[in-house]
Amino acid sequence: MVKAPEISITDFRYMLFGVADKRLNAASFAKYFCDGNLNTYTNINGKPSTFNELCAKLAKLKKSGDIKSMTVTPKKNQETNCISSVSIVIRVKTGIFGLSKTPDF
Numbered sequence: 001m002v003k004a005p006e007i008s009i010t011d012f013r014y015m016l017f018g019v020a021d022k023r024l025n026a027a028s029f030a031k032y033f034c035d036g037n038l039n040t041y042t043n044i045n046g047k048p049s050t051f052n053e054l055c056a057k058l059a060k061l062k063k064s065g066d067i068k069s070m071t072v073t074p075k076k077n078q079e080t081n082c083i084s085s086v087s088i089v090i091r092v093k094t095g096i097f098g099l100s101k102t103p104d105f
Contacts, residue, residue: 004082007032013072016088019055020064026055034082043087049088061092068093 002094007015012032018024030036039050046058061067073087 001080002028003080004032004076006081009072009074012074013070016054016058016070017064017067019058020067022059025059026052029055032083034077034080034084040043040083041085043085045089054086054088058092066092 012029015024015028018028019026026038030038033051038052038055038063042049042051042054044054066090067087070091071089074083075085075087076082077084
């Protein structure tokens, strides 16, 4: 049985910021997902999506500095350590005062 490499929530989150900065893309995460499946179920602000779609939406931001807060909760398979689903709550800055809002992801 192949085990996925260990990744902390902090490192996973940092990599997502990298997607917003155009340094990384969805494929950068493949080794952490079960069977490299980038269409893994992802809950974004309460709405069902896929991990590929999440990365596409993050890449549309101008930069990671537009993200005010991001909470990432990956669910891992106990036997293989691979990520089987991801829940994310993200807020982005808006307006000249940098107020935050939940984006229409």
